[in-house]
Amino acid sequence: MNEKKQVATTNTTSSLFDKQNMWLMLLGVGVIAIGMLLMVGGRSNDPNTFNYDEVYSTLRISVAPVLIIIGLGIEIYAIFKKPKA
Numbered sequence: 001m002n003e004k005k006q007v008a009t010t011n012t013t014s015s016l017f018d019k020q021n022m023w024l025m026l027l028g029v030g031v032i033a034i035g036m037l038l039m040v041g042g043r044s045n046d047p048n049t050f051n052y053d054e055v056y057s058t059l060r061i062s063v064a065p066v067l068i069i070i071g072l073g074i075e076i077y078a079i080f081k082k083p084k085a
Helices: 019-038 058-080
Strands: none
Touching: 019 058
């Protein structure tokens, strides 16, 4: 008789990113979210007045964009970091 032996093969799919990469990505998203929340505009009780100090505060003009750029840097690092073999 002509019998063929079948070899059992297991297809293991490895994730593109390991656990450390995923944590770094979550950290980057968190830093970006904090930067966006800090950039949220100030509310005014009177819509007819312009509060210069509130709109152009150091927190909204300097700190928030720097946090967003740092978060993007963390994301880039997390994507390009090679997982441990």
